[in-house]
Amino acid sequence: MEVLNNIPPVGQALVAGLFTWGLTALGAAMVFFFKEINKKVLNAMLGFAAGVMIAASFWSLLAPSIEMAEGGPVPPYVPAVVGFLGGGAFLWCVDKLLPHIHQGTGHEEGIHTSWQRSVLLVLAITFHNIPEGLAVGVAFGGLATGNEYMTLAGAISLALGIGLQNFPEGAAVSIPLRRENMSRVKSFMYGQASGLVEPISAVIGAAAVVFINPILPYALAFAAGAMIYVVAEELIPESQLGHDGEGDIATIGVMVGFAVMMLMDVALG
Template identity: 50%
Template sequence: MTATIIVGLLIPLLGTMLGSAFVFFMKDEMSARLQKSLLGFASGVMVAASVWSLLIPAMEMKADSGAWSVVPAAVGFLMGIGFLLLIDELTPHLHIGTDKPEGVKSHLSKTAMLTLAVTIHNLPEGMAVGVVFAGAENQVSNISLAAAISVSLGIAIQNIPEGAIISMPMRAAGNSRWKSFVLGSLSGVVEPIGAIAVLLLASFLTPALPYMLAFAAGAMFYVVVEELIPEASSGQHSNLSTIGFAIGFVLMMVLDVVMG
């Protein structure tokens, strides 16, 4: 594993840490307007990354199959949705802005369940980074190292507001600034772990790479549809989340095309 790939896998975690550090500079709880905008932005980045960096390359890898080239992308996408659905049902977690836990019943603290919710969210992002770097390392013609780095940068950019969205409510709930920062940062550790696991797996299962690309896309779409968009659209200021989505989508699209 080259130094460039190692750095690429760690970039998203650095984004989460940077966002979590906002807790040291912001005195009050994050405003609803800002939170809506950031949730929309994160959604836009994840949707664009799923389409341009994962689903389209998955179909291009099987272009010689004609109309059947869409099969690996379709199967992998549905498997990714199903995998996250299963994790969501089995893991006790609590979404920001609600007091009703989801998943199996447990006696975990509110802070622990909030952290688990974000960990579920971050897992598919790590998988996406890992699988595109696997494509670049295996010299898949339509996935360059620059394209893989663009995905890593895009995820890192959307992790900055996401880190703040995690750490600020934890601070408002009574945790110290340092504890809020550490917990917010730790929620992003699953990304490089998931990325490395997928990267190592893909090195042994190169023929399955189109399915793995689509799998990561499906997992990310699940997070967007199940969590981010409902939170961004509920209540007031939903128009700000729409604007944020558009900005995030275009930014990730441009990153992928320019660097790809």
């Protein structure tokens, strides 16, 4: 933590984004050991990722947004509501425009394209890594404001939580690609590439907050809204597909993911 204290907030966001991407790459490396991924395990991993994102959206983003807006020119719920809905609207627009395939259904969404199925599968994961990177960037960028509700420990706990759920996410990209007879090396490269957007969006989020200080409550809620959109649109529905009456596995994953993120945020933040 002392090392991070000596780095400007935008630099801290870059380091955190590279960390979360690194765990995505580490998860993608599982393709060198496995060619198949059990459906129950995949559902549990998706549920875990959803739980982490739900908890992070409230404990690390929405709650601070409301608290720091108190005493401001507008009621404290305004930045939270406006930012939250704005984040969801942004992801909805991206969802309609960016060509991608949802892994569980195989349904193609976005603008029609002739791109390969493997590229579209990776784009689907990349799509929901954007709000994760933004959330990390906004958390670290908020440190530059000197706001009492934004702490280095809290930002680190958020990055740890996002990184933790990125590990199984990386495996959930690379292993299915291997099952489609793609080489192990190529499957790994595609899998880790899905996380490259996180350090980029982290820097963008941090820079926006640093240079436009008053938007911090809105930016926090925006990141939360974008993450909840991904959870509701993709993670939870896909974790419940093909469970043959065993949807409890995915539900338990959500509960465990939420508890782990809540524990880290309260204990460290």
